[in-house]
Amino acid sequence: MGGRTLEPAVTPRTVGVEEEFLLVGATTGEPVPLGPRLAADAADPDIRTEFKQEQVEITSRPCSSMAELARDLDRLRRRVGELAAARDGLVVASGTWPGAHDPVPTESERFTRIAHEFGHLAEHQLTCGTHVHVSVSSPEEGIVALDGIRPWLSVLTALTANSPFWQGRDTGHASFRSVVLSQLPTAGPTQVWNDVDTYRRAATQIIDVGGAFDEGMLYYDARLSARYPTVEVRVTDVCPDPGVAVAVAALCRALVTTMAEGSGRRSDLPTSTLRAAAWRAARHGLADRLVDPATGDLVTAALAVESLLRATRESLEAVGDLALVRETVDRVVREGGAARRQRGEVDPAAPAPGLRSFLVGGRGD
DSSP: OOSOOOOOSSOOOOEEEEEEEEEEETTTOSBOOOHHHHHHHHTOTTEEOOSBTTEEEEEOOOBSSHHHHHHHHHHHHHHHHHHHHTTTEEEEOOSBOSSOOOOOBOOOHHHHHHHHHHHHHHHHOOBOEEEEEEEOSSHHHHHHHHHHHGGGHHHHHHHHOOBOEETTEEOSOSBHHHHHHTTSTTOBOOOOOOSHHHHHHHHHHHHHTTSOSSGGGOOBSEEEOSSSSEEEEEEEEOOSSHHHHHHHHHHHHHHHHHHHTTOSOOOOOOHHHHHHHHHHHHHHTTSSOEEOTTTOOEEOHHHHHHHHHHHHHHHHHHTTOHHHHHHHHHHHHHHTOHHHHHHHHOOTTSOGGGGGGGBOSSSOO
16 A cells, blocks of 8 residues: 554544446446445445445545555455456446446436436446545534634545546546536535524525435535434545545545644635635646645645645644655555546547456556
8 A cells, every 4th residue: 555654643543435337348348237245245235235236335444544544445456356246347437437328327216216316327327436434522612613624625635536538538627527517406516604504594495496405415515414323525536446435535634623623724715715626626626726725726736746745744644644644645646546537548439448457457557
């Protein structure tokens, strides 16, 4: 995985990671609807179906250390790779399928309702992200964290951008997954909540007017989890390199810790600026300037990332994660990120041969 994890100086918050992957036929090189069969074969609640049958999701255990998280993600990635191979399939870590494809909805009452309500957008949605859950002691603490981390999330989008292609074409974006999801009524950066009541009232109003069916459809950049006592960060494309996924999880934990425990200064940037910052991150990844969350100024991508590390340094050091994160993030910035690699290796008109380094489960990662 790279980097060193030191012994923590404090009791760390637990972290859990959900990763969504694409399923591709080993023979055909095209997406295949294997998700429900793999979930049934696994008989494991940590391997699940997703919105489309050409997807599968893995869910780590709550972990106290990044070493523990790395082991669990490795276990799950290898397992899902084995399950796919048994059915002549491959598992691909890309935020979108690069080629043209009409995905098959997973059969469930909930997914059928979503497909009906959101029409063409839901019909063609085949996107894969990484969601990071960080434990909080209460919803009140979660709101403090959400209000503090909101300006920093666009930097995570840029670091993990891994979806430059859509329906057989280069979109010009580094994370077109982010663009696709931004069309949903609840997606994107949020307002400052200040308290749980305001958060809950907003959720109720959105549900009442049909923007969501329940709190599980609040596709905010970060939210209070509807299932766990966590803050859930949802801005990142799925990472082909599990070491990057672990480093991002460490950064998410450090952000939540920094803001929830009062050691970080809350940014006054308005939501409109955060939306512009999110757009730039999705458009350029690490290839152009980004918004510095600390100042609102346009700076080089390297300086925006450095600003994030500076803001979280104390929390990273306290749990022994600084060296691991520093080494991984420096490498990603130096190499330009996964979207740049996709553009160099993948032909969206015939994606399969170029996706070898994006395979999961012992065949790529």
